[in-house]
Amino acid sequence: MESRRSFLKIAGISALGAGMHPTLNAFASGGSDEGSKAVVKRNKEALTAVRWGMVIDTRKFHSEKDLEPIIKACDKIHNIPEFENKDHEIKWIWGEEFKHAFPEKDSEFLPDKVHHISFPVLCNHCENPPCVRACPTKATFKREDGIVLMDFHRCIGCRFCMAACPYGSRSFNFRDPRPFIPEDNKNQEFPTRMKGVVEKCNFCAERLAVGKLPACVEASNGAIAFGDLDDPASDVRKLLSANYTIQRKQALGTEPSVFYIV
Amino acid sequence: MLEFAFKGSNKYYAWIVALLGIIGIGAGFYFWQLVFGLGITGMSRDVSWGFYIAQFTFLVGVAASAVMLVIPYYLHNYKAFGKITVLGEFLAVSSVLMCILFIFVDLGQPMRVLNVILHPTPNSMLFWDMIVLNGYLFLNIIIGWKVLEAERNGVHAPSWVKPLIYLSVPWAVSIHTVTAFLYCGLPGRGFWLTAILAPRFLSSAFAAGPSLLILLCLFVRRISKFDPGREQIQSLSKIVTYAIILNVFFLLCEVFVAVYSNIPEHMDHLKYLFFGLHGHNALVPWMWTSMALMLLAIVLLVIPATRQHEGILTVACLAVFAGTWIDKGLGMIAGGFVPNPLHHVNEYVPTFPEIMIAVGIYATGFLVLTAFYKMAITVKEEVA
Amino acid sequence: MSNNKKIYDKGIVFTGLVIFLALITFPFWYNRGIAAPAPEPELTEKAKAAKECVLPADEMKTGHMQLLNDWRNDVVRNADRMYVNEHGKEFNMSLSNECLDCHSSKEDFCDRCHNYASVKPYCWDCHIDNPKEKM
Numbered sequence: 001m002e003s004r005r006s007f008l009k010i011a012g013i014s015a016l017g018a019g020m021h022p023t024l025n026a027f028a029s030g031g032s033d034e035g036s037k038a039v040v041k042r043n044k045e046a047l048t049a050v051r052w053g054m055v056i057d058t059r060k061f062h063s064e065k066d067l068e069p070i071i072k073a074c075d076k077i078h079n080i081p082e083f084e085n086k087d088h089e090i091k092w093i094w095g096e097e098f099k100h101a102f103p104e105k106d107s108e109f110l111p112d113k114v115h116h117i118s119f120p121v122l123c124n125h126c127e128n129p130p131c132v133r134a135c136p137t138k139a140t141f142k143r144e145d146g147i148v149l150m151d152f153h154r155c156i157g158c159r160f161c162m163a164a165c166p167y168g169s170r171s172f173n174f175r176d177p178r179p180f181i182p183e184d185n186k187n188q189e190f191p192t193r194m195k196g197v198v199e200k201c202n203f204c205a206e207r208l209a210v211g212k213l214p215a216c217v218e219a220s221n222g223a224i225a226f227g228d229l230d231d232p233a234s235d236v237r238k239l240l241s242a243n244y245t246i247q248r249k250q251a252l253g254t255e256p257s258v259f260y261i262v
Numbered sequence: 263m264l265e266f267a268f269k270g271s272n273k274y275y276a277w278i279v280a281l282l283g284i285i286g287i288g289a290g291f292y293f294w295q296l297v298f299g300l301g302i303t304g305m306s307r308d309v310s311w312g313f314y315i316a317q318f319t320f321l322v323g324v325a326a327s328a329v330m331l332v333i334p335y336y337l338h339n340y341k342a343f344g345k346i347t348v349l350g351e352f353l354a355v356s357s358v359l360m361c362i363l364f365i366f367v368d369l370g371q372p373m374r375v376l377n378v379i380l381h382p383t384p385n386s387m388l389f390w391d392m393i394v395l396n397g398y399l400f401l402n403i404i405i406g407w408k409v410l411e412a413e414r415n416g417v418h419a420p421s422w423v424k425p426l427i428y429l430s431v432p433w434a435v436s437i438h439t440v441t442a443f444l445y446c447g448l449p450g451r452g453f454w455l456t457a458i459l460a461p462r463f464l465s466s467a468f469a470a471g472p473s474l475l476i477l478l479c480l481f482v483r484r485i486s487k488f489d490p491g492r493e494q495i496q497s498l499s500k501i502v503t504y505a506i507i508l509n510v511f512f513l514l515c516e517v518f519v520a521v522y523s524n525i526p527e528h529m530d531h532l533k534y535l536f537f538g539l540h541g542h543n544a545l546v547p548w549m550w551t552s553m554a555l556m557l558l559a560i561v562l563l564v565i566p567a568t569r570q571h572e573g574i575l576t577v578a579c580l581a582v583f584a585g586t587w588i589d590k591g592l593g594m595i596a597g598g599f600v601p602n603p604l605h606h607v608n609e610y611v612p613t614f615p616e617i618m619i620a621v622g623i624y625a626t627g628f629l630v631l632t633a634f635y636k637m638a639i640t641v642k643e644e645v646a
Numbered sequence: 647m648s649n650n651k652k653i654y655d656k657g658i659v660f661t662g663l664v665i666f667l668a669l670i671t672f673p674f675w676y677n678r679g680i681a682a683p684a685p686e687p688e689l690t691e692k693a694k695a696a697k698e699c700v701l702p703a704d705e706m707k708t709g710h711m712q713l714l715n716d717w718r719n720d721v722v723r724n725a726d727r728m729y730v731n732e733h734g735k736e737f738n739m740s741l742s743n744e745c746l747d748c749h750s751s752k753e754d755f756c757d758r759c760h761n762y763a764s765v766k767p768y769c770w771d772c773h774i775d776n777p778k779e780k781m
Contacts, residue, residue, distance in 0.1 A: 037732045038701075038729065038730060038731050038732050039729075039730045040720045040724075040726045040728070040729055040730075040739070041726055041728050041730065042725060042726055042727065042728065043727050043728050044728075046725070046727075141723065143723075143725060144725075145725070149722065149723075151722045151723060152772060153718055153722070176771075178771075188742075188774055189742065189743055189774075191742065191772040191773045191774065192771075192772050192774070193772055194768065194771035194772050205725065209725060209727050
């Protein structure tokens with residue numbers, strides 16, 4: 001079954017070249033032997049969108065402390081390890097000073113508050129993700145709903161995506177992370193990772209699939225909004241039309257799906 | 263012909279055994295890396311490529327330089343190079359082999375490497391790099407082998423070899439172009455984001471490769487009855503002269519654009535490499551040494567009297583090789599990652615196990631080079 | 647290079663061939679007569695009560711790896727997490743949270759056959775093998 005599927009994929013690629021995901025998905029749908037009526041489908045309660053996006057209202061953050069519960073919620077749900085050695089750090093969402101989060105937008109004359117608070121940064125789930133362009137195995141790919149995901153089963157650990165990402169949003173498992181997941185901060189229902197693969201924020205794809213909002217959004221006390229950028233009536237679009245927002249490194253043409261109200 | 267590689271003097275055997283020993287040590291350290299993960303290297307979240315990828319980049323250049331013999335001989339009918347083209351091709355074979363090994367040891371999940379073929383992804387430069395590197399490896403093995411075999415038998419090489427030779431010319435350019443494209447197409451990495459990265463890589467390649475070839479020719483003349491020839495060595499040295507001048511010129515072009523435009527994202531990396539950034543300056547002495555070596559080499563190579571003196575030429579070639587190695591094998595990759603895209607400065611220094619694995623790969627390359635050169639030299643001595 | 651039909655160094659060549667053959671067939675003659683009996687995976691009460699798995703037991707035995715491979719592509723790459731088998735029964739396509747919910751003892755269920763067949767699937771490097779207890 002799988003070999004037939006792979007054959008079709010390869011045949012499809014050689015016949016038509018790159019960038020034909022819809023056709024490939026058509027071939028790849030269905031899950032079981034021919035003749036049986038087994039079907040594979042989305043959960044009924046799943047949240048769906050044309051393009052998921054996030055608006056972070058940084059006016060609601062006053063110190064680094066305000067970020068802590070948000071980061072902790074993500075770390076726990078995704079079994080993020082804690083390493084003594086900062087070189088091996090795994091980070092999905094974390095805090096950065098303005099000059100690091102927005103290096104080309106910093107100026108010494110900005111309001112004091114901007115220089116004092118910590119800005120949450122995470123994968124931007126770009127509309128034109130350079131990491132997806134770089135990956136030699138499609139282990140990182142952009143889903144139909146705009147989420148840039150990792151397929152840990154397929155990643156060969158070449159770290160080309162890390163070089164390609166202009167936001168430093170990707171982490172590599174320099175060693176087996178499992179022994180370093182804090183005992184009191186882990187989630188039995190979510191897998192860990194293995195050594196030698198790259199990982200990053202997944203916009204909580206596993207939670208959207210069961211009708212829940214991302215963990216950071218839930219833990220943010222309303223400071224982070226999440227919704228469909230394609231839907232003019234969504235929360236995120238309302239916030240975007242009512243406030244001036246910035247994106248990280250807009251000039252690079254990656255079109256981040258994460259917006260900041262400063 | 264392979265049997266020639268198994269027959270040699272005691273010194274030859276001692277050299278082979280020494281190389282095998284070093285390969286064994288490197289393999290031991292690689293086994294450790296396989297079990298523990300890439301955490302035994304000095305690489306980090308910020309500097310996610312290090313010594314391995316830098317060596318790969320440098321050696322792609324050495325490999326591509328075989329074309330500097332092929333073009334004059336086959337396209338311009340410069341007969342003198344006919345004697346030594348096979349040395350260039352076999353140098354290319356061992357260099358590409360080392361390149362492939364360096365990429366392999368850099369993988370976090372090496373057992374999945376065939377995913378690159380199972381899920382072919384033409385939008386990834388790494389996919390194309392796999393194709394051009396493997397293609398170049400086979401082209402050079404086939405061409406070098408068939409031409410040498412024909413020479414041994416006193417006949418012309420089969421006619422199908424000619425098209426492969428012509429193909430190997432653009433192919434050599436392609437391996438280093440694609441390798442440059444790995445880096446220069448990445449947004450947010452100001453140091454690499456330059457259209458002359460591929461030309462720069464090629465110029466340093468055509469300096470480093472032929473200078474190594476000169477050193478090898480001089481060595482071959484000393485240890486065997488085969489003389490690659492004074493004219494050949496002098497012609498090669500002129501190629502090295504042009505290439506190293508071009509390389510320094512390109513580098514200065516980069517410096518001008520980054521510094522005069524004053525764009526921090528491009529300038530900060532050069533600042534880090536040559537002056538240090540926020541107190542981090544591990545590479546500063548290396549980079550100045552590299553500059554000094556390349557400038558010294560230019561002086562020695564430009565002046566005909568010094569270039570024609572083979573003792574001084576040896577010094578100049580060593581300077582070219584070491585200078586370009588520091589430039590590409592140390593500065594080029596680490597320099598692109600420091601500072602990181604968020605403008606944090608986290609330095610990279612390779613660890614001992616990492617260096618030992620690299621040394622093991624170099625030993626593997628030299629083992630292959632030795633075997634192929636032994637074959638070639640024995641044939642040359644036979645027909646002489 | 648020569649057309650001479652004579653084999654040089656006959657003794658060495660044939661001794662080498664014999665040693666080569668002996669080495670390459672080592673697993674066969676070393677294990678002669680000591681093959682272990684095929685193990686039976688042990689079902690938990692919950693699995694016995696459920697009677698039927700995602701597919702009939704025979705198909706699961708021979709094809710669970712292909713099924714899991716398809717599942718992981720469907721879940722990770724296509725966001726399809728619900729599997730409905732031909733009897734209309736629904737399954738959450740999750741190794742840790744669904745398969746191991748019934749087959750809760752990895753040692754008695756998965757490992758027995760995997761050890762016997764000497765396969766080492768790396769599923770457990772990431773997927774938690776007893777989600778109800780400690781990691």
